[in-house]
Amino acid sequence: MSEALFLSNDALRDLVAGLVAAGTAVIGPAPAGGPSIPGLEERQPPTAKGIYGALEYREVRDADELALGPGMPRLSLKQFFLPQSETLFSWKQRGADVEIRETPIAFNPRVVLGAKPCDAAALEIVDGVMDWEYRDELWNGRREATTIFALACAVEDDHCFCPSVGAAPDTVKGADGLLTPITGGFLVQATTAKGEAFLAANRARFAAPPAGGADEARAYREAALARIGENAQIDAARVRDWIEHHFEDPFWATLGVRCNGCGACTMVCPTCHCFDIVDEEEGVGCGTRRRCWDTCQAGKFTLHASGHNPRADQIARYRQRINHKFAVYPLKFGEVLCTGCGRCVRTCQMGQNIGEILVAIDEYAQRTGESGDASAATGPAAGAAP
Amino acid sequence: MNLYQPQLATVTAVVDETVDTRTFRLEFKDESFAGAFSFRAGQFGEFSVFGAGESTFCIASPPTRRGYIECTVKSAGKVTAELREINVGDTIGFRGPYGNWFPVDEWTGKDLVIVAGGIGLAPVRCVIWNVLDRRAEFGKVTIVYGARSVGDLVYKRELEEWAARDDVTLVTTVDPGGETPDWTGKVGFVTPVVEQASPSAENAVAVLCGPPIVVKMTLPVLGTLGFAPDAVFTTLENRMKCGVGKCGRCNIGPVYVCKDGPVFTAAQLDALPAEF
Numbered sequence: 089m090s091e092a093l094f095l096s097n098d099a100l101r102d103l104v105a106g107l108v109a110a111g112t113a114v115i116g117p118a119p120a121g122g123p124s125i126p127g128l129e130e131r132q133p134p135t136a137k138g139i140y141g142a143l144e145y146r147e148v149r150d151a152d153e154l155a156l157g158p159g160m161p162r163l164s165l166k167q168f169f170l171p172q173s174e175t176l177f178s179w180k181q182r183g184a185d186v187e188i189r190e191t192p193i194a195f196n197p198r199v200v201l202g203a204k205p206c207d208a209a210a211l212e213i214v215d216g217v218m219d220w221e222y223r224d225e226l227w228n229g230r231r232e233a234t235t236i237f238a239l240a241c242a243v244e245d246d247h248c249f250c251p252s253v254g255a256a257p258d259t260v261k262g263a264d265g266l267l268t269p270i271t272g273g274f275l276v277q278a279t280t281a282k283g284e285a286f287l288a289a290n291r292a293r294f295a296a297p298p299a300g301g302a303d304e305a306r307a308y309r310e311a312a313l314a315r316i317g318e319n320a321q322i323d324a325a326r327v328r329d330w331i332e333h334h335f336e337d338p339f340w341a342t343l344g345v346r347c348n349g350c351g352a353c354t355m356v357c358p359t360c361h362c363f364d365i366v367d368e369e370e371g372v373g374c375g376t377r378r379r380c381w382d383t384c385q386a387g388k389f390t391l392h393a394s395g396h397n398p399r400a401d402q403i404a405r406y407r408q409r410i411n412h413k414f415a416v417y418p419l420k421f422g423e424v425l426c427t428g429c430g431r432c433v434r435t436c437q438m439g440q441n442i443g444e445i446l447v448a449i450d451e452y453a454q455r456t457g458e459s460g461d462a463s464a465a466t467g468p469a470a471g472a473a474p
Numbered sequence: 475m476n477l478y479q480p481q482l483a484t485v486t487a488v489v490d491e492t493v494d495t496r497t498f499r500l501e502f503k504d505e506s507f508a509g510a511f512s513f514r515a516g517q518f519g520e521f522s523v524f525g526a527g528e529s530t531f532c533i534a535s536p537p538t539r540r541g542y543i544e545c546t547v548k549s550a551g552k553v554t555a556e557l558r559e560i561n562v563g564d565t566i567g568f569r570g571p572y573g574n575w576f577p578v579d580e581w582t583g584k585d586l587v588i589v590a591g592g593i594g595l596a597p598v599r600c601v602i603w604n605v606l607d608r609r610a611e612f613g614k615v616t617i618v619y620g621a622r623s624v625g626d627l628v629y630k631r632e633l634e635e636w637a638a639r640d641d642v643t644l645v646t647t648v649d650p651g652g653e654t655p656d657w658t659g660k661v662g663f664v665t666p667v668v669e670q671a672s673p674s675a676e677n678a679v680a681v682l683c684g685p686p687i688v689v690k691m692t693l694p695v696l697g698t699l700g701f702a703p704d705a706v707f708t709t710l711e712n713r714m715k716c717g718v719g720k721c722g723r724c725n726i727g728p729v730y731v732c733k734d735g736p737v738f739t740a741a742q743l744d745a746l747p748a749e750f
Contacts, residue, residue, distance in 0.1 A: 176476060176478040176479060177475070177476075177478075177479045179524045181524065181525075184484075184563045184564050184565060185482075185565055186482055186524050186565040186567075188479065188482065190475045190476075190479060191476060191479075193475075193476055217719065217720060217722075218720065220718075220719045220720070220733070221718070221719065221733065222477055222718040222719065222720070223477070224476075224477065224720060225476045225477060226476050335727065335747040335749075336747075336748075361720070361722060362721055362722035362723060363715065363716070363720070363721050363722075364715055364721070365478065365527065365528055365715045365716065365721070366527055367522075367524065367525050367526060367527040369525050373525075375524070375525055377478070377522075377524075377527070377528075379478065382715075382721070382722075382723070384722065384723065389713075389723050390712065390713050390723055390724075391713060392711075392712070392713055393529075393548075393550035393551050393554070393713075394550065394685070396686060398712060398726070398749050398750050399749065404749065408725075411727070412722070412725065415728070416725060416727065416728045419728050420728065420730075
């Protein structure tokens with residue numbers, strides 16, 4: 089980690105203005121735009137830090153738009169690397185021939201200021217699948233064009249569980265540096281060469297930390313660590329072991345019946361990366377092929393042309409989500425496909441709580457002290473009531 | 475260009491195999507791609523009709539025939555319906571080859587028993603021609619092929635060609651009720667016909683492909699005939715979008731059919747969760 093520098097609130101304004109003037113897109117958490125959602129406040133009681141979903145990551149023109157404090161943006165950073173819908177190429181029919189217009193795979197420089205550490209970490213986790221033998225140029229092009237400074241998190245609410253999945257409120261995984269709020273601004277540290285290059289290129293905006301600044305930052309992070317310690321905690325290795333050995337278990341049915349298959353959890357998830365590829369005609373004989381977010385919770389996701397469906401019910405589909413995140417992905421790519429951000433818990437209309445589900449599995453695995461015996465199939469107590 | 479952008483190919487031949495199944499021959503437009511293109515028996519590709527989208531089909535022609543690829547498609551959904559409208563001279567897209575392959579090179583000197591049902595003959599047709607084009611390298615070749623009815627048999631001219639060869643044993647069958655008055659093959663389901671044909675498992679491998687029910691019923695029969703689980707090969711075709719391990723839908727437990735498959739041995743299938 090580089091030496092700590094100070095970025096005052098005033099200098100932040102200049103930094104953003106300078107970046108924008110130079111053609112670098114600045115992305116960060118900001119109050120959600122667009123129409124307000126009627127009744128949101130009644131349906132979703134404010135957390136200690138405000139209403140979940142009141143913020144969103146978006147491109148800003150001015151530092152005053154940024155909300156670099158508490159609050160969890162309703163969608164993760166995923167959309168800036170794997171857009172909800174993107175053009176893979178365009179095509180035009182010319183008689184019997186087809187003309188293809190490529191989608192550029194070079195991207196303009198961007199900087200993210202104030203990424204949630206869990207959202208930045210998710211990008212590095214998803215790199216594993218995006219680079220698996222075949223390199224996804226669109227994902228990687230955006231990754232390379234983007235410098236990310238995470239904002240040390242003060243813990244959103246009871247649904248955060250990042251330490252259980254190998255992260256922390258101040259993790260710099262997937263980020264190029266870390267901002268920690270202190271009086272009058274932020275303590276800034278670069279953690280990658282890219283982050284250091286960014287600090288060097290904008291050196292005039294940064295100052296030496298004020299006296300006591302480092303202590304203040306440390307106290308902030310320690311308070312967050314203490315706070316997250318009160319939330320759900322699991323042993324991810326033990327949970328993985330149980331899941332790997334209990335593909336057939338009545339426990340999955342207790343979860344699956346409480347899922348209506350809406351897929352909202354997969355949309356808000358920073359690590360869910362499944363997609364569909366579809367053609368959109370934009371006139372006669374021309375159109376685009378697009379990649380769009382998809383969800384493993386939808387029945388058609390795996391439906392064969394013959395009518396056969398390997399995951400024919402919601403029980404199988406819910407099991408797939410948990411299995412993929414906590415057993416398959418670690419096996420394939422060495423990491424749990426979850427950052428503990430808690431968005432799926434806050435979003436689920438059925439009250440599914442992934443933290444509680446993992447705790448239930450972990451307690452069961454611990455209590456029985458077994459992992460490989462699928463015959464002891466009584467399953468964890470599905471106490472994960474909302 | 476990104477990896478989801480297909481190569482353009484010209485349709486140079488179309489054969490109507492049955493009322494709902496067609497075989498397309500494709501030649502790549504880009505000469506440098508065509509020159510460098512190679513694949514192994516059992517690999518698949520993403521074929522696209524512009525405006526309808528992409529579908530996953532195995533390459534049904536053998537790697538020993540260069541200059542073109544073929545795929546055999548049964549009408550079932552959006553893309554396959556559009557393919558019905560495609561004719562010689564039209565342009566379609568192709569991405570691939572993807573996935574693993576049948577280890578044909580490891581089978582030299584062995585007898586081959588090939589069992590297929592319905593459209594399941596398409597992926598193994600690639601193996602059959604691959605082997606017949608290198609005929610001297612392999613032992614006995616036995617093919618058992620069944621379809622619902624005589625009208626549902628694909629590659630009819632090739633079936634005649636194989637039947638006429640003295641270095642291939644071909645057994646064809648149709649489901650009871652699917653025969654015609656002039657049908658000279660067997661009448662019965664594929665599984666019992668394999669049992670009757672009773673091919674020797676000694677120094678032999680079996681290749682099996684067909685509807686899930688045919689695979690499910692025939693696997694134990696091959697076991698009874700003495701084929702070890704690692705000497706029985708099949709190919710799975712889960713729904714796919716990307717074909718390259720990214721889109722997240724074809725996995726069976728920890729196995730991604732597009733990258734770790736589509737070719738699996740019976741031993742490998744046994745180790746997978748029952749979700750395919």
